[in-house]
Each structure stands twice: as C-alpha cells, then as structure tokens.
Amino acid sequence: MAPKHLFVPFVIALSQLPQSTTGREIPDTLRSFYDSIISEKSCSNKLADGFYSTEEGSDNFDYCGDYLDEFDVIYISGKGNALTNMDVDCDGAYNKTTDDGRCGSSTDTQGQTSFQYEFEEYDLGLTDLDANVHPYVVFGNVGDTEGFAEYDPKWDGVEPLSLIAVVCNNKLVYGIWGDYNGDDGDKSLVGEASISLATLCYGDNITGGNGHDEDDVLYIAFVGTDAVPGAQGANWTAGDPEIFEDSIADLGDQLVSRITGSASGVWRQSTVYCATVGAIVAVMLSNFM
Numbered sequence: 001m002a003p004k005h006l007f008v009p010f011v012i013a014l015s016q017l018p019q020s021t022t023g024r025e026i027p028d029t030l031r032s033f034y035d036s037i038i039s040e041k042s043c044s045n046k047l048a049d050g051f052y053s054t055e056e057g058s059d060n061f062d063y064c065g066d067y068l069d070e071f072d073v074i075y076i077s078g079k080g081n082a083l084t085n086m087d088v089d090c091d092g093a094y095n096k097t098t099d100d101g102r103c104g105s106s107t108d109t110q111g112q113t114s115f116q117y118e119f120e121e122y123d124l125g126l127t128d129l130d131a132n133v134h135p136y137v138v139f140g141n142v143g144d145t146e147g148f149a150e151y152d153p154k155w156d157g158v159e160p161l162s163l164i165a166v167v168c169n170n171k172l173v174y175g176i177w178g179d180y181n182g183d184d185g186d187k188s189l190v191g192e193a194s195i196s197l198a199t200l201c202y203g204d205n206i207t208g209g210n211g212h213d214e215d216d217v218l219y220i221a222f223v224g225t226d227a228v229p230g231a232q233g234a235n236w237t238a239g240d241p242e243i244f245e246d247s248i249a250d251l252g253d254q255l256v257s258r259i260t261g262s263a264s265g266v267w268r269q270s271t272v273y274c275a276t277v278g279a280i281v282a283v284m285l286s287n288f289m
Helices: 028-039 116-120 195-202 241-247 249-256 264-286
Strands: 046-051 061-064 073-078 084-089 136-141 163-168 171-181 192-194 212-222
Touching (some): 028 163, 073 084, 084 136, 084 195, 136 212, 171 195, 171 241, 171 249
Antiparallel strands (some): 046 061, 061 073, 136 192
C-alpha cells in the first residue's frame, strides 16, 4: 500500500473542475496535493471534527492536521471526496464607496470581524476589515452553545490576520484569516469567505446570499508568525480586492512553497515507496528463478 502522504495523480483531479480564464495559476505540486487530499477520502489526524458544510447536510467535516508536522499547514476536509464549499461573509467595516449592493441579500451580516481589535492596532486609519475589499477567510469555530463543535486554529499556531491559500474554481487565490464562525446559527459550519474573495473565485454572480455550493474548495492555513503580512506587508488601504490580493502574493508564494518547492518529505516518501516496491518485485522475481 502506498504511504498515506504520497502525492500521485488521481482520477478526480483539478483538471476536471470548471476552467477559469483569470486568476493565479496553481503550482503543479499544489494540484497534486489537492488531488491527494481528495483521494485519501478522510483525514487521519483530525484536529477537530463534527462540523457542517451546510445547515441541511451531515457533520462529516473536520479541521485536518495530516500535513501539520510536514508542512505546518491545516486545512478543512470532509468524508469521501469532499473538501468544503464557499458561503459568503459580509461582516466588517461598511464603506459605501466599495459596496456594490451584492451584500444586501445577506441575512446575518455583523458590523465587525473577529480580529477587529488586532486590525485596529495596525494604525492604518481603518476600523476593521472590509468584506468588499479584503479577501478574508472565515476559519475556526468558537461559541458557548452546548453541543457546538469548536476549533480555534490558534491552538495549533495559526496567527490572526495570517495568510490563507484558497484553491477554488481551478485557480489559486490568496486571502487572510479574518473571522471565526460563531454559534449564532443552529450548526457549526465551515467553508466561508468574504464576498471579495468569493468574487475573485467565482465572479460577480456571487452575492451575500448566493455562494458556491460544491464541496470542492480547499482552504490552507499556515502555522507561524511568518505567515502574517503585518501592517506593512499588505496594501490594506487598497480600494480593490485584486490590488490587495496581489500585494500578498509574494508571501503567499513563499508559504505555498512549504508544500511545493520545499516539500522534501514528498520526494523522500516517494523514494521510500519506490524502493520498497522494487524490493518486493525483486523477491517475487527471485522465486521464479
């Protein structure tokens, strides 16, 4: 049997997802990483489980640490071939110059994000993240309601306002960790991003009440302070999400290289696996000689 974390091509692949003519190209090994997670069917090292992708669905989703030791990354996965979806968040600062009206259909918009105070400490003249400008991911679930599944990524070293890589619609988009899922609803949900990030992934048909329903989105959070762009490492005052996303691209590429260019563990495991198979074949052949 191949090692759990051997990256190889699979039938269910990113190439089968809808093609996009815009967006950042996905590095080849990140594509293989995506395909490998799907092929594994379930997570072996569940940091927390019992989460839902939709209100009507099952609680078969988890925060996965299968590659936490190897690459310092955490992601959301589900059973079978599932990852998670992309609901739309419109929380945070309201700015009439950036609001195009698409958040109007949201039924649970709040006037602040979970890291408002951390963001204010950047002293940029901004009161909070703007969902229409800052492509952020809702990652982690916190609440006091009995039976509410909880997970705070800070428990495993993910920093507030750190970069998160999102594989969506056959493209790679960089965002930041900007909010938690709270216990204001009936279920502990995963798979949500700001309307600006969802638009970068799926276009202007996205609204506050209309996201992406398929469980094929991969959210990758990175452990460590080096994943935080900080006050000077991103164009927080940009009035356009594409400009902001581009300002954190160099950091994103560096972090993704934990999985791609710096993924020595992949090649080491591949070598071990190939050597093991070779030894088995040699023994089998010797039995026929």
